[in-house]
Amino acid sequence: DAGITQSPRHKVTETGTPVTLRCHQTENHRYMYWYRQDPGHGLRLIHYSYGVKDTDKGEVSDGYSVSRSKTEDFLLTLESATSSQTSVYFCAIRDTGSGQPQHFGDGTRLSIL
């Protein structure tokens, strides 16, 4: 198994509260990604990182911010959670080199009431 830990695994919170999800890797991979999975949509990219302090937006970045202050940690923040952000969130990592696949963590189920 790829050394990826997501925390928390489950969270229930209220609309308007800030939420931070953490992804921790032990593989020293350069690339890290945050996705959300919703029924009928597969996985959609929120933000990604190509190095410490280097991040960029994905397909569904509105309402989300990220930070990567060290190689092993990639944080996803919902500044003011909304019910539309109820989803399952997956973190992925990828090594450099062509043909390297992304490897995923086990996800965080986030419910916003």
Add this chain to the structure above:
Amino acid sequence: DQQVKQNSPSLSVQEGRISILNCDYTNSMFDYFLWYKKYPAEGPTFLISISSIKDKNEDGRFTVFLNKSAKHLSLHIVPSQPGDSAVYFCAASGSARQLTFGSGTQLTVLP
């Protein structure tokens, strides 16, 4: 507009038979394609990939076929086993290596 489509939400196959999962894409800049398998409450697990310079890649019971002119790829599982029951996602990427996923196909292998 979905750039990667899996038009079959579900597929049931008898144990021992072949499972064929299909995927279509629209972006001609995609040059790398992957299949992932996902069990409930777990993250997607990488299964097999193929580069656009190939039309076939095999790994044990799993074979991926790529038809670039039709913008179509398929995953063949032979023989199918009950443990193969899962959701299968196809994904595609271009030079930036960001993945675009299909919506998934639930495969059920019946004993």
